[in-house]
Amino acid sequence: MSKKREKKPKPPKPEKGKFPKPLLRVLEEAGLLTENLIYCCTGDMDNEACYCSSWLSFDEKGLYIALGDEEIVKSKRKNHRPDPKYTVSEIQSIPLEDAESLETERYVSTGRLIMKKDGEQISLVRFSIGKIAQFENFARAFNTYKKNGEAEVPASDEPEENKCKKCGKPCPPGKDFCPKHNKNSSTAVRLFKFFGGYIPQIITIIAIMLLGTAVTVLIPQISTRALFDDVLSNPDGLPVAELLKALGVLVLSIFGIRLLNTILTVIQQYITGGIMPNVIYDIKVKIFNAMQRLSVNFYSSKQTGSLMERVIRDANNIYWFFVDGLPALIIDIATVIGVIAIMFVMSWKLSLITLAAVPVLFAFLTLGDKFFRSLHHRAWLYGARVSAMVSDNINGQRVIKAFAKEEDEFSRFEKLSGEHMKAELKLSLSEATLFPILEVFVLLLSTVVLGAGGVLVARGELSTGTLLSYIVYLEMLRGPFDFLSWISNWWARCADSAQRVFEVCDAKPDITEKENAVSFENLRGDIEINELEFEYEPARPVIKKLSLEVRAGDMLGIVGKTGAGKTTIANLIARLYDAKEGCVKIDGIDVRDLKLTELRRNIGLVSQDIYLFIGSIADNIRYAKPDATMDEVIAAAKAASAHDFIMKLPDAYETRVGAGGQKLSGGERQRISIARTIIQNPKILILDEATAAMDTETERNIQHSLTKLKAGRTTIAIAHRLSTLRDADYLAVISDGKIVEYGTFKELIKQKGEFYKQYKIQSEALKTIGIGVGTGGEKPEEDEHEHK
Amino acid sequence: MNTNNANTISPETLRTEYVSPETCVFSKNENGFLAATINGKEYKRVILTRSLPLSFPSDYICISDIEKNELGIVEHMADFPKEQQALMNDELDQRYYCPVITKIESIKEKMGHFYFDVMIGDFKKSFAVRDISKSIRQHGDAIDLVDIDGNRFRILDFEAIPSKSRRKLEPYLY
Numbered sequence: 027m028s029k030k031r032e033k034k035p036k037p038p039k040p041e042k043g044k045f046p047k048p049l050l051r052v053l054e055e056a057g058l059l060t061e062n063l064i065y066c067c068t069g070d071m072d073n074e075a076c077y078c079s080s081w082l083s084f085d086e087k088g089l090y091i092a093l094g095d096e097e098i099v100k101s102k103r104k105n106h107r108p109d110p111k112y113t114v115s116e117i118q119s120i121p122l123e124d125a126e127s128l129e130t131e132r133y134v135s136t137g138r139l140i141m142k143k144d145g146e147q148i149s150l151v152r153f154s155i156g157k158i159a160q161f162e163n164f165a166r167a168f169n170t171y172k173k174n175g176e177a178e179v180p181a182s183d184e185p186e187e188n189k190c191k192k193c194g195k196p197c198p199p200g201k202d203f204c205p206k207h208n209k210n211s212s213t214a215v216r217l218f219k220f221f222g223g224y225i226p227q228i229i230t231i232i233a234i235m236l237l238g239t240a241v242t243v244l245i246p247q248i249s250t251r252a253l254f255d256d257v258l259s260n261p262d263g264l265p266v267a268e269l270l271k272a273l274g275v276l277v278l279s280i281f282g283i284r285l286l287n288t289i290l291t292v293i294q295q296y297i298t299g300g301i302m303p304n305v306i307y308d309i310k311v312k313i314f315n316a317m318q319r320l321s322v323n324f325y326s327s328k329q330t331g332s333l334m335e336r337v338i339r340d341a342n343n344i345y346w347f348f349v350d351g352l353p354a355l356i357i358d359i360a361t362v363i364g365v366i367a368i369m370f371v372m373s374w375k376l377s378l379i380t381l382a383a384v385p386v387l388f389a390f391l392t393l394g395d396k397f398f399r400s401l402h403h404r405a406w407l408y409g410a411r412v413s414a415m416v417s418d419n420i421n422g423q424r425v426i427k428a429f430a431k432e433e434d435e436f437s438r439f440e441k442l443s444g445e446h447m448k449a450e451l452k453l454s455l456s457e458a459t460l461f462p463i464l465e466v467f468v469l470l471l472s473t474v475v476l477g478a479g480g481v482l483v484a485r486g487e488l489s490t491g492t493l494l495s496y497i498v499y500l501e502m503l504r505g506p507f508d509f510l511s512w513i514s515n516w517w518a519r520c521a522d523s524a525q526r527v528f529e530v531c532d533a534k535p536d537i538t539e540k541e542n543a544v545s546f547e548n549l550r551g552d553i554e555i556n557e558l559e560f561e562y563e564p565a566r567p568v569i570k571k572l573s574l575e576v577r578a579g580d581m582l583g584i585v586g587k588t589g590a591g592k593t594t595i596a597n598l599i600a601r602l603y604d605a606k607e608g609c610v611k612i613d614g615i616d617v618r619d620l621k622l623t624e625l626r627r628n629i630g631l632v633s634q635d636i637y638l639f640i641g642s643i644a645d646n647i648r649y650a651k652p653d654a655t656m657d658e659v660i661a662a663a664k665a666a667s668a669h670d671f672i673m674k675l676p677d678a679y680e681t682r683v684g685a686g687g688q689k690l691s692g693g694e695r696q697r698i699s700i701a702r703t704i705i706q707n708p709k710i711l712i713l714d715e716a717t718a719a720m721d722t723e724t725e726r727n728i729q730h731s732l733t734k735l736k737a738g739r740t741t742i743a744i745a746h747r748l749s750t751l752r753d754a755d756y757l758a759v760i761s762d763g764k765i766v767e768y769g770t771f772k773e774l775i776k777q778k779g780e781f782y783k784q785y786k787i788q789s790e791a792l793k794t795i796g797i798g799v800g801t802g803g804e805k806p807e808e809d810e811h812e813h814k
Numbered sequence: 815m816n817t818n819n820a821n822t823i824s825p826e827t828l829r830t831e832y833v834s835p836e837t838c839v840f841s842k843n844e845n846g847f848l849a850a851t852i853n854g855k856e857y858k859r860v861i862l863t864r865s866l867p868l869s870f871p872s873d874y875i876c877i878s879d880i881e882k883n884e885l886g887i888v889e890h891m892a893d894f895p896k897e898q899q900a901l902m903n904d905e906l907d908q909r910y911y912c913p914v915i916t917k918i919e920s921i922k923e924k925m926g927h928f929y930f931d932v933m934i935g936d937f938k939k940s941f942a943v944r945d946i947s948k949s950i951r952q953h954g955d956a957i958d959l960v961d962i963d964g965n966r967f968r969i970l971d972f973e974a975i976p977s978k979s980r981r982k983l984e985p986y987l988y
Contacts, residue, residue: 075908077913133908134909138908146844147880148845154965155963400985403985404985
């Protein structure tokens with residue numbers, strides 16, 4: 027009876043914010059009491075930015091910095107984490123009362139952990155910039171512990187270290203193994219899973235391919251060996267008529283075999299053609315669906331082009347490998363095996379000569395492939411650069427013409443295109459040199475085989491037909507060998523595409539709905555922001571401990587300079603991002619506890635970036651409510667002051683807009699987007715610089731539309747032009763992520779602070795060009811105030 | 815129009831505030847950070863930022879306080895006394911420090927990622943680069959490489975590294 031092998035458990039991952047046990051032992055030996063460590067963090071530099079391992083920790087007594095080395099000893103066990111060997115050279119202890127707080131500083135390629143003591147800044151340790159999130163968490167844990175005796179770090183913020191489980195070398199984010207230890211098979215297995223529903227067809231395809239290969243391999247036996255040995259040499263001395271009859275049978279047999287082969291190929295391609303579009307459809311749907319789930323952050327960090335490439339080009343790369351590459355691979359492997367077997371049967375002596383040349387041929391092809399890959403890559407890079415420049419040039423035509431830079435642009439293009447041409451030329455010339463050398467080598471091999479075969483024929487050990495068919499078989503090997511030498515690259519390209527596809531499919535959205543997310547029963551629209559903190563990148567805070575409150579039905583105006591964090595507040599209310607610290611509450615419920623669809627349905631966002639989808643104007647207006655009647659659509663358009671201009675268009679509400687559609691002005695597009703929000707009927711309305719890019723006349727029209735839209739809703743209006751915020755119940759002036767002033771329009775003017783300063787600058791600027799600060803050229807409010 | 819009005823954008827406000835050795839003196843504070851006295855006002859810690867870090871690392875150096883308010887600009891560091899330059903360079907070196915690659919042991923491409931084994935002085939470092947053409951930036955003789963974690967590595971002079979190392983990286987440069 028076979029003894030069932032017990033599965034050994036893998037060593038557990040170190041707990042987040044804790045050191046691994048072997049390190050704790052080494053630190054203990056070096057004199058650090060590790061029993062009560064509260065939070066730990068591992069760095070990679072000392073205070074002078076020299077590479078070494080640094081281990082930071084704190085307990086209720088002090089803050090500890092240990093420096094030393096970590097040597098990765100590769101694990102011999104399969105898929106096992108590496109066993110690191112630690113040495114500690116120095117431990118610095120700082121009494122907890124001495125360290126008031128910790129903070130990080132971000133530099134170009136490194137970061138620094140700084141301790142504050144009596145208002146002074148003291149540098150503790152440097153680290154590579156890639157570790158800044160860990161150090162930020164350490165500082166946060168320390169600061170919260172100092173403040174309230176508890177180290178708080180959101181678990182989701184703790185990034186995983188991208189190190190191979192086997193050798194400790196870097197590996198792509200989200201992967202457990204570096205490419206050396208990552209089995210491509212895992213990608214292959216996942217790819218093949220897409221074919222799960224077509225197993226009978228795949229078995230049929232493979233069977234047909236093998237049958238087809240067997241038939242192909244047999245052809246030289248009949249078309250060459252039998253033709254020469256059995257017919258043309260006439261070994262039995264048959265009369266001409268009999269000979270012609272035998273020749274006819276042979277020719278018909280050859281025709282029949284070729285016909286059979288063609289029929290098999292047609293059947294195989296027919297079945298493959300039936301499966302592949304379905305598989306590619308499944309892959310594209312899966313990527314697109316995954317992309318819809320992902321948060322805004324994912325889209326900000328990836329270029330649109332690269333994402334589109336994933337949906338279209340990567341899926342096609344996979345398609346072509348499976349349609350062209352894989353069948354050819356199966357056929358070629360079967361051909362090589364079949365042909366070599368037949369060659370050995372025909373003449374083992376000649377086959378030994380041939381086999382001796384195979385490694386040389388294979389090495390030649392592999393080296394050539396490596397050399398060409400490098401040249402191909404260089405040519406591709408230049409090609410990509412030329413394409414990028416053309417695209418840049420087309421998009422920037424207005425600027426180029428305005429600055430009369432056509433000649434300069436042409437020179438730049440000529441230079442770059444020249445470099446591309448040189449790279450292509452080098453590639454073509456190298457190919458033109460290398461391939462004839464290969465031809466000569468193959469010719470040499472054929473000559474040697476022919477010479478040796480001739481000797482065997484002369485000795486009577488081999489028939490002429492067998493020798494000739496042997497030469498044909500030799501030729502048959504060339505194609506498969508050539509193919510097999512570069513199929514690995516084809517597979518690498520396919521696996522690379524698959525990996526990118528799976529990266530999107532596996533990406534976890536930053537914004538997720540809680541399992542027990544709650545719904546609004548009857549939304550009022552109270553908004554409360556408590557101690558909000560947010561950063562797009564670690565150690566670059568955008569919102570700093572911001573608190574404010576908006577009562578249901580009120581309008582809050584947010585003003586501030588570009589980059590002050592105004593739009594970020596809007597994004598956090600709509601939960602397009604999650605706060606790092608603090609919270610946003612709607613009707614007293616944290617937005618993170620609410621159902622996402624319900625939250626977004628109740629928040630209407632009109633922003634400066636207006637996006638209209640490809641489709642009719644009516645379709646765009648009813649985007650939030652697809653079942654809206656035409657009456658509702660027209661009513662919304664009228665409320666948004668869009669109806670009049672829509673009716674002037676030849677196709678009115680059926681005018682196609684979006685990419686390739688009717689060109690609309692910024693104001694017209696904005697009015698459609700307002701109509702879209704009106705039909706959504708949200709309880710909370712966010713106007714993010716909705717009229718920033720409009721001229722005064724358009725702005726006045728849109729303001730009129732917005733006034734209608736605001737009625738009965740909680741409104742947050744973000745604006746540069748302060749005059750647009752006169753209706754606001756209160757205003758918040760944001761600067762560097764903080765509220766610096768808060769009050770009504772009149773109160774802020776009275777305060778003569780930042781708001782007043784901005785207001786004066788705007789009114790002076792508008793006076794200079796002969797426009798009053800208001801939209802209709804009315805007298806500035808401040809002047810009225812002063813007169814009073 | 816009143817051009818003297820404080821709220822009007824005047825050419826005065828747009829003028830760059832250059833500092834000179836007479837108006838700006840640098841020193842080190844007790845914790846090793848750079849301090850300065852600018853126009854008679856003492857700043858316990860100042861931060862220096864290069865305006866053109868790649869082309870003119872010693873010119874147009876912006877001085878700001880820890881709140882990131884600009885205090886002035888050093889047009890040319892060479893105009894300052896040697897010991898003042900040394901203080902500035904020390905601060906800039908810390909801020910712009912990039913591990914310098916002295917040798918490339920290997921570059922392996924697999925599944926769209928490039929895996930570098932390099933020497934940074936005597937220290938062997940491995941890192942991975944995702945999109946190699948976008949992660950390499952050439953400026954003059956120097957080359958910057960950015961890995962998947964955002965860490966930056968620099969080759970100070972591409973022609974000065976061993977020829978074997980050059981050959982390994984050359985196919986990816988353009």
